[in-house]
Amino acid sequence: xxxxxxxxxxxxxxxxxxxxxxxxxxxxxxxxxxxxxxxxxxxxxxxxxxxxxxxxxxxxxxxxxxxxxxxxxxxxxxxxxxxxxxxxxxxxxxx
Numbered sequence: 001x002x003x004x005x006x007x008x009x010x011x012x013x014x015x016x017x018x019x020x021x022x023x024x025x026x027x028x029x030x031x032x033x034x035x036x037x038x039x040x041x042x043x044x045x046x047x048x049x050x051x052x053x054x055x056x057x058x059x060x061x062x063x064x065x066x067x068x069x070x071x072x073x074x075x076x077x078x079x080x081x082x083x084x085x086x087x088x089x090x091x092x093x094x095x
Contacts, residue, residue: 002039007062009037011055026050 012022012033019033026033026047035041043051052059 002037003064004042004062005037005039007064008033008051011057012037015055022054025054 012019017025019037020030023030023033028047032041036043042048048059048062051062055061
């Protein structure tokens with residue numbers, strides 16, 4: 001099983017973008033994205049961080065192995081944290 005590649009593919013499709021669009025965003029080739037998704041290669045640390053930033057997930061999400069393809073619960077948790085932080089910042093601005 002290629003959990004890393006499956007997760008990249010899941011997140012990419014969930015965002016509704018092509019391999020080429022993701023490659024452009026990360027400044028890599030489309031073949032690189034294909035290789036990530038197929039398990040033929042893995043990103044260096046810097047590119048892993050870029051992937052996480054692009055998909056707004058912590059890099060560990062790519063390596064979770066809880067029996068599912070990409071942990072949607074982790075992704076949702078991160079989204080909730082972002083929302084809570086945004087709300088807190090707005091409240092702090094009013095003080």
